[in-house]
Amino acid sequence: MSLSLSRCLPTVTISGRTRLSHKSNPTLILPVILQSNVHNLLDRTQDMMSTSSHAQQSAEQAVSKVTTTIAPTPATGGTLTLPRVDTFDELVQEIRRQLGLTSGIDSDDVDTEQLMDSMRLYTSKKSDWDKYAHTDLSRNYTRNGVDDLNCKANLLVLVWNPGRSSLIHDHADAHCIMKILQGELVESIYKWPEGDHPRRMIIERRAEYRENDVAYMHDKIGLHRISNETQRPAVSLHLYTPPWAAKYGCLAFDEKTGKEFKVKLSSLYSDKGVVCSGPADHV
Ligand SMILES: N[C@@H](CS(=O)O)C(=O)O
Numbered sequence: 001m002s003l004s005l006s007r008c009l010p011t012v013t014i015s016g017r018t019r020l021s022h023k024s025n026p027t028l029i030l031p032v033i034l035q036s037n038v039h040n041l042l043d044r045t046q047d048m049m050s051t052s053s054h055a056q057q058s059a060e061q062a063v064s065k066v067t068t069t070i071a072p073t074p075a076t077g078g079t080l081t082l083p084r085v086d087t088f089d090e091l092v093q094e095i096r097r098q099l100g101l102t103s104g105i106d107s108d109d110v111d112t113e114q115l116m117d118s119m120r121l122y123t124s125k126k127s128d129w130d131k132y133a134h135t136d137l138s139r140n141y142t143r144n145g146v147d148d149l150n151c152k153a154n155l156l157v158l159v160w161n162p163g164r165s166s167l168i169h170d171h172a173d174a175h176c177i178m179k180i181l182q183g184e185l186v187e188s189i190y191k192w193p194e195g196d197h198p199r200r201m202i203i204e205r206r207a208e209y210r211e212n213d214v215a216y217m218h219d220k221i222g223l224h225r226i227s228n229e230t231q232r233p234a235v236s237l238h239l240y241t242p243p244w245a246a247k248y249g250c251l252a253f254d255e256k257t258g259k260e261f262k263v264k265l266s267s268l269y270s271d272k273g274v275v276c277s278g279p280a281d282h283v
Contacts, residue, residue, distance in 0.1 A: 088128035183234030193258030
């Protein structure tokens with residue numbers, strides 16, 4: 001039973017979530033219904049055979065089998081079913097679908113946990129995304145456009161040179177989700193500077209990420225800088241939604257004084273695999 005279900009459903013269930021925000025989407029409803037049928041079956045089985053603890057045990061086992069078979073659980077929470085994401089292109093399609101379902105590009109419309117779950121479901125494969133991953137040793141990193149997701153976001157592949165970092169910066173009130181596609185990156189999270197006096201910026205914490213890790217950042221959490229502290233290039237996928245930084249730029253900060261300055265983020269090193277001309281204006 002578990003085998004045939006997993007074969008016919010190209011989906012993955014995230015266990016423990018109570019929220020089902022894509023009620024209108026049949027690709028999501030179908031597995032949810034099927035899973036709820038299994039639960040109905042269990043209820044009925046339990047009603048009919050309430051005196052038989054053996055039957056009850058088997059029914060419970062049946063449900064747990066289905067859940068574990070169609071439900072690797074990268075996140076915690078109730079029950080939410082997401083499509084499988086086997087390739088980079090499928091991940092882009094899935095992000096497009098999720099952002100397309102929101103009512104606008106207001107930051108509050110975005111279900112960042114679901115986007116992060118889909119990013120987690122994809123296992124990085126270099127041949128999938130290599131055409132976007134342009135390297136330029138004269139820069140700290142390159143910003144390579146993948147998709148603008150119906151103008152609702154920026155999806156970028158960043159290629160980080162060894163020993164290089166971004167500036168400390170904000171995210172223009174947008175959500176930033178980052179998945180490591182190759183190598184390792186370190187995120188240093190800083191407090192927003194307070195007061196008018198120049199003062200060294202305070203690091204709140206450091207996080208180390210490896211291939212396939214997914215991280216989230218927003219101005220409400222603080223400011224950050226990403227660094228490649230290894231001797232090898234690293235590659236990361238960044239989703240910015242809404243695309244405010246590309247539209248309006250973002251703020252960067254001097255680590256020693258906390259002084260802020262505006263940075264444009266509208267130009268790309270390459271777009272959809274094709275190298276663009278023009279100077280870098282990124283952080
Ligand atoms: N936000 C930076 C990359 S990172 O340091 O998060 C950028 O888009 O260039």
